[in-house]
Amino acid sequence: MGIKQTLNLSYSLAKANFKLRNEGSYLGIFWYLLNPLLMFSLLLLIFSDRLGNNISQYPLYLLLGIIMFNFFQKATLESTGSILRDNGLIKSINFPKSALVFSIVLKTLFSHLFEIILFGIFLIIFKVSLVGVLLYLPLLVFFYIFVLGISLILSAMTTYIVDMGNIWTFALTLIWLGTPIFYAIQGQTKLFYINLFNPIYYFITIARDLTLYSKISPFWMIATMVIYSLLSIVIGILVFNKLKNKFAELI
């Protein structure tokens, strides 16, 4: 099967999964917005007085951080068990297994776009220019590539290491707390150096600069972000291709 057919299958799977997600649900796609909105309201309530005091446009700063992390978390966590979940299919039909992972990241992208629309509404409420949202789209391409690479690695490794799901859930908690999502680094040197190795830090910081503060981040940050994206997808494809031949036997 060629790339075109793999993409076609990924789209069909994503569409089916998206329909399944909303099937029989009364609120349908509003559930996608409800989760980040609740998280946003709660964190805003708790932190706006102290942590958010010195951060300009704190509610928007917080919301963008939450929805970007949400995309990363949902896509990677669901991908972790994707190969194991579809074991019947993998054992019965020879099809490009990567389409299972592509479809999850694509489906999560659909819901991320709804969240971005919500973010746009908040920009209007807080009287911030919407141009930043348009500038966010090219950044989203790199973010998507990065998330896809990580998802490919995790899905392939879970077939070999069953505990991967638990390990990744724990790792996500660490990334959530370690990344300046509801706080700012502001002079905390140790935290800053740690975050230099945290790709999510780059994506979120560059996105905030673009959308909230109408400025372009330093070149070294943008370059590092691009390198992280490319590294992630290259390693993801290599690992997945190396391990995929044994999937049907291991699940």
Added chain:
Amino acid sequence: MIKRIIAEKISKKFKIGFRKNQSILEKIVSLISGREPKRIITALDNVSFSCNSGEILGIIGENGSGKSTLLRIIAGIYKKDSGKIQTNGKLISLINLSVGLKERLTMKDNIFLCCSLFGLNTKQIKKKFDSIVKFSELEEFVNTKIYQFSEGMKQRLGFSTAIHCNPEILLLDEVFAVGDEEFRKKSVKKIKNFLREGVSIVLVSHDLETIKKYCTKVILMEKGKIVNYGDAKKIIKEYLKDEARK
């Protein structure tokens, strides 16, 4: 005549976990290391055969003789350890009829999804859609979610979808003809049409009557090896004689 499938000296081994009497220390070590004691079983041993266009090849044998493993190796689902396998033409494997079907989606959505899994693009699916629905005789249920379908209806849908995806090699695991008598007759007619068009079919089954009736050649497998290969009627006769002797 095209040789649709050529298999030469195919071997396949599996590492399988098994329980044995372990000491407490051994149990702790395997728990910490995550390594279970493994046993190697030979699923296929030096298997060679070929299948021409317009032929139905039957595979028979007891449970665990390697029939389904062979089918999965032909389909490319399992990778062989050694040997050579070559397939010429578009391959559709029907190892489980309801696989790929999503219970909470409508029949229409399921047709689109399954056809995509068999490698068709949206344009091709739209072209085939009416024909799939008509063949399955489920016109009234196009917008019904298939968790409300009976098993027979699901089988008809799965079979109908697969045979409309332009197969040149069709691999069937115990799913030669499904549904009621009427639908079975229609399926057999369709399969005969396929054979005239040069499609090859590999059929794994325990139903010797079906194999005898429709297959041109038969492979008899035992413990991963081909113990007999040739004319269907002759091999089944010999097999039944051996079974009676046991």
